[in-house]
Amino acid sequence: MTATLLAKIWEQLGAAATSRSPFNFLQLATTGLDGAPQLRTIVLRRCDAVGGTLSFVTDMRSPKIRELRNDPRIALVGFDPAASVQLRLSGVAAISDDEAERLEMWQSLRERTLILFDAPHAPGTVLDDSGQPLQAGEPSDEEPYARFALVTVTLNRLEWLDLSSANHVRCAFERQGTTWHGVWLAP
Ligand SMILES: Cc1cc2nc3c(=O)[nH]c(=O)nc-3n(C[C@H](O)[C@H](O)[C@H](O)COP(=O)(O)O)c2cc1C
Structure with missing residues (x-):
């Protein structure tokens, strides 16, 4: 039964x-501004x-925010090595502007995550050997909270691949309104 899965x-x-x-x-794929795929790990x-x-x-x-504003379609993949399972997901991302929701997430983050938003230079800024930006420009002095983005992905497809036994199992679920339609696929 696909419902159990x-x-x-x-x-x-x-x-x-x-x-x-x-x-x-999970590994998050976006479409780069030049149309090339971009991939990185997220929590x-x-x-x-x-x-x-x-x-x-x-x-x-971060560049991924510009990419998502340009094209919100994303793909995600996860891998469970112990179970030999791959989970592929796709959907549409939205950058939250709901202050209550943003604040709730911000307050749930641990200190070691919060300090990442203290970084004065944008992710990907080219630095010299002493850690200073190569190109002149003022570091942003905005509050760390203003640099924080909460991104929510509305999934439209989930796909499970289980290679743990001789009979490999692959199953895809497509969103149909508020429900999901599952089909078995040839692995
Ligand atoms: C284990 C791990 C977890 C990560 N988690 C996040 C995350 O939750 N959010 C995030 O923006 N970047 C995270 N990163 C860093 C991204 O993979 C990426 O390097 C960074 O966000 C810059 O991506 P961009 O240039 O495509 O915007 C993580 C990296 C690793 C190795």
Whole structure:
């Protein structure tokens, strides 16, 4: 039954959003401003199985934010090496402007994450050997909270691939309004 597998996927994503588990780190793909694919690791921060959304946090100044504003379509992939399972996800990202939601996430972050937003230079700024920007320009003096971006992805497809037994299992779920339609696929 695909419904049993769908419940398992959301259960694992839910666990990953709250604890160290295989899908806690996901690789996030966006379309670069030049059209080339861009890929990086992010930490899954929130999972809403009812709404079918996932959230992560990032620096508002990071290139991925410009990319998402230009084209909000994203893909994510996770891999559980112990279970030999790959989870592929795709959807549409939105940068939250809901202050209550932003503040709730900000207040849930640990100190070691919050200090990342203290960085005066935008992620990807080219630095010299002493850590100063090569190009002249004022570092931003805005509050760390202003640099904080909460990104929520509304998923439209989930795909599970389990290679743990001789009979490989592959299953895809497409969003249909508020429900999901699952089909088995040839691996
Ligand atoms: C284990 C790990 C977790 C990471 N988590 C995040 C994250 O949650 N958010 C984020 O913006 N970058 C995270 N990064 C850094 C990104 O992979 C990336 O290098 C950075 O965000 C710059 O990406 P961009 O230039 O595409 O915007 C993480 C990197 C690693 C290795």
